Amino acid sequence: MNKRIFEDIVLLILAYITATFLKNENFIFVFQKYIYLFALYSTIYLTTSIITNVRRKKNVLKAKILFLNYLSDWSISALAFLSLIYIFEIDFPSRFVILGYIVTFFGLKLATLLLVFSYQRAIVIVNKEDIEHVKEMHRILNTKETVIRKPQTNSDGNNIIHNLVQGKFGQQVLDFILLHIDESSQHTDYLFSTSRFDVLKSPYVFNNIINLANLNDIKKINKYIEAVSIKLDFNGLLICCAITNKTRKKIFLQKFPIGLNYLLYFFYFIYKRVWPKLPYFKRIYFYFTGGRDRNISHAEVLGRLYSCGFEYIEHKTIDQNTWYVTKKTSNPIIDYDPTYGPLIRLKRVGKHGKIFNTYKLRTMHPYSEYIQEFVYKSNSFDDGCKFKDDFRISSLGKFCRKYWIDELPMLINLLKGDMKLIGVRPLSNHFFNLYPIDIQQKRIQFKPGLLPPFYADMPNTFEEVLASEKKYLELYEKHKFKTDFKYFFLILTNIIFKKARSK
Secondary structure, three states: OHHHHHHHHHHHHHHHHHHHHHOOOOHHHHHHHOHHHHHHHHHHHHHHHHHOOHHHOOOOOOHHHHHHHHHHHHHHHHHHHHHHHHHOOOOOOOHHHHHHHHHHHHHHHHHHHHHHHHHHHHHHHHHHHHHHHHHHHHHHHHOOOOOOEOOOOOHHHHHHHHHHHHHHHOHHHHHHHHHHOOOOOOOEEEEOOOOHHHHHOOOOEEEEEEEOOOHHHOOOHHHHHHHHHHOEEEEEEEEEEEOEHHHHHHHHHHHOOOOHHHHHHHHHHHHHHHHHHOHHHHHHHHHHHOOOOOOEOHHHHHHHHHHOOEEEEEEEEEOOEEEEEEEEOOOOOOOOOOOOOOEEEEEEEOHHHOEEEEEEEOOEOOOHHHHHHHHHHHOOEEOOOEEOOOOOEOHHHHHHHHOOHHHHHHHHHHHHOOOEEEOOOOEOHHHHOOOOHHHHHHHOOOOOEEEOOHHHHOOOOHHHHHHHHHHHHHHHHHOHHHHHHHHHHHHHHHHHHOOOOOO
16 A cells, blocks of 8 residues: 555656646746645645545456446545535636646556556466466376377378468478478477477377467467477487577568667667666567567577477578577476576575575576587687677677676675685586686685686686686695785776776
8 A cells, every 4th residue: 555655646746847847937936936836736646545445445446347436536536626616716827837747647547557457367368377377287297198109190190281381481491300200200299389288288189289370379388398398209319490589680670760660679679679678668568469479599598498408400591580409308407486587596506515696687688598418519618718699698788898897796696605706717517627626626715806816817728717717726725815915906906007807
């Protein structure tokens, strides 16, 4: 209730400022002149809303009831306000300010109610779907069911499916699929649905599954892939497609005239890439769009597939779609709280080998943490022991890394006591396991730090990084304060005068 009253006060103030500003006269003069009427109407409205107990009704999920409740409050308060002005003959020279104030407040409140209603509806729908999915996943994973193979399909049936694929996507796509799938295979399923429940209700298990529906149009991508995994043999192939954000951007910029295309793409980017990552707007976005025509990156597609137990084999872009060939190697990692928003939590190895969450601003595409090992195997190390040509890093992420903007939230870890100011950088479990055993054991004796010795020694190769950290740890073990004091000024000097930057 207190939260709703605070919300109303903010909207009342915004409405008054707007009506005063639109008067097109001296703003300060008009603002002060009508302040007593603003206070009178605000008091009447807040009193009315409290008395009618509308604010005590939690999570109203019917738009009609929500609107009628507010309309009742607004009508009663506006009528009472105007009646007092008439009865007591309160003089005011501008009806525009008074009526504009009341009408503006009505509009702002209506827009807020629409957002609140959409958000509450989205929470209910999302929670209901998640509960159903969790129950189904646990039922299948915990039940030892007999594997049922799909009855044999004759060559005519395969030809019909192949003709459909060819007609919809072209001969090049069909050739790419058949390059990996035996044309005579009797246990390959072709999916055209975007609903995971259509997948789960099938009684069969397959050697191969071809998903012909774009991942961009699937509302719950991971849950869909998890359902596919349940119906697929180990070492079975999943072939799926998506329109990546780079392809989407290229198409968008070519569609409109130069100048206008970038302006329109900016708003498109905000709506399709930024909104779905913001906690409050995310649910509203998915409520209105149903998750269709999602803007996803190549790194995100790979990350989602790896998190669901699939291993990358090959990908190829044909026309607008990028086709991915993957192999099921494990059961899905059912993560119900993935790091998708701008502020992320990354699991890192801390003191005594304890795993803790480090807080950072996102610089990589979502789900990138799941393909770190894949990137390590595919790319060599660059200078400074960073992955060369790491496609997981976004354009904005490169800027944030250069000026350490992404590491500012790690101050939370400093305040919590998980980290100290100077120390070896916190590592993921995969990266930590690349270190020799002796340095691993030395590392976990102390807390990791915000400012690593890397910026004091500026090593280039992995071996030089190991030597730099080993040297620091040995010095710190003997003289803690003296070592950190020395390294702090070395790091500061390199950052200011030698322009040391993160990559």
